[in-house]
Amino acid sequence: MYDVNSRHADDFIDHQEILDTLAYADENKNNLKLIESLIEKAKLRKGLSHREASVLLACENEEMNEKIYRLAEQIKKDFYGNRIVLFAPLYLSNYCINGCTYCPYHLKNKHIARKKLTQEEIRKEVIALQDMGHKRLALEAGEDPVHNTMEYYLDCINTIYSIKHKNGAIRRVNINIAATTVDDYRLLKEAGIGTYILFQETYHKESYLELHPTGPKHNYDYHTEAMDRAMEGGIDDVGLGVLFGLDKYRYEFAGLLMHAEHLEAAFGVGPHTISVPRLRDADDIDASSFKNGIDDDTFAKIIACIRIAVPYTGMIISTRENQAVRERALHLGISQISGGSRTSVGGYCEPEPEDERSEQFDVIDTRTLDEVVHWLMEMDYIPSFCTACYREGRTGDRFMSLCKSGQIQNCCHPNALMTLEEYLMDYASPATKALGDKLIDKEVLNVPNEKVRAKVVENLRLIRENNRR
Ligand code: SAM
DSSP: OOOTOOOSSHHSHHHHHHHHHOOOOOOTTHHHHHHHHHHHHHTTTTTTOHHHHHHHHHOOOOOHHHHHHHHHHHHHHHHHTEEEEEEEEEEEEOOOOOTTTOOOOOOTSSSOOOOOOHHHHHHHHHHHHHHHHHEEEEEEEEOOOOTOOOHHHHHHHHHHHHOTTTTTTOOEEEEEEOOOOHHHHHHHHTOSSSEEEEOBOOOOOHHHHHSSSSSSSGGGHHTHHHHHHHHHHOOOEEEEEEETTOOOOOHHHHHHHHHHHHHHHHHHHOOEEEHHHHHHOBBTGGGGSSSTOOOHHHHHHHHHHHHHHHHHHHEOOOTTSSSHHHHHHHHHHHOEEESSOOSSTTTTTTTOOOTTOOOOSSSSSOOOOOHHHHHHHHHTTTEEOOOOHHHOOOHHHHHHHHHHTTHHHHHHHHHHHHHHHHHHHOOOHHHHHHHHHHHHHHHHHGOHHHHHHHHHHHHHHHHHHHHHH
């Protein structure tokens, strides 16, 4: 029985409710009157339920689909402006005792070199990332209670926050590690992590059990209830995601939104972010052998429908996608992207040798951070290195209220412009700097409050004179 408040996975991700939702969406996929009314409801920017959003996802009418895309773009603009937050993944360790059938880290893979970074190696990797201009990282690791202990993660986080190098400093460390206990989540919170990210992989329990045949990750309930424990441990920014390609996308979509509804109902705050990874080839993984892959159009539709359903939730796309797919996704709702990523352990200092293949997945967008920043600005996006909210403690529901109060344009926008100018001064190529300065001069005029605008202009002048306060 579907119970959105229950803390048991089978209640808040109720299989029967998902099947009923899919049947309802199927019945109504050409019900233009209903679809039109759902689009009108979505225009109120209060989101849609999993049932309602599933009807929009199933909609086959071209004219309605156009309206859905246009609304997603508008909501994206209204809530996030033209800022795109940048980050990079940092792979700490590929030791793993799980048997995930889609991931090259699985225990039975004997031909990838297993590596775990020492604190000294982390220092080198982070300096390499700082030298590109990164300020936000997402830590990644396999699950191995002997090699990858909580103590190890806490050391890594402390090391990263303590590295000061030229003008660089990592200001926000997010972490994507296996489901763990409330006590461990509390420790991660105390260590100062930003978002705790954990992909569900698939919400379809039967598939989940088959895709994770061995290891601790086999425990579907423990994995699915992880965000409840994380929130109980005091982490208020959690990041959801499914790995598209493992099961049927409409099932995953409904499950994902039910999970978001559950967090909102149980804790008063929904997920901080939703990621949309698609399955990719990797060392001994052939993505085409999984039968639920989705094409680029379906992928775009999913992103647009998530944007409409949960307007306050940030959306993340990684370098698993090529430039063209990322470009389309940015328009439809993505607010954070990775750039210059390496997905092998130690990959920022020592790129993978030709004969080795220990990346977690093949990176498709291989451009440098400077190229990604340039590309974003050519499309009039503002690449944002800002972490002010996090430093001011504006996380969880406090961040949501900032969004809802409409103050983002007087607060996030100026911060993004100033941190972008710092990036341009410190790290950008001459062509990127020239393009960025032009964009900033234009964008500063869009700060609505006159006093704030004057202050930003003054700060920008000081940054350009290398006189930072
Ligand atoms: N050990 C953690 C866990 O169990 O969730 C972190 C996993 S891993 C470092 C991060 C994510 O990469 C996984 O959750 C999975 O969704 C994704 N991933 C694994 N194999 C992949 C593949 N072949 N292609 C694309 N993404 C993949």
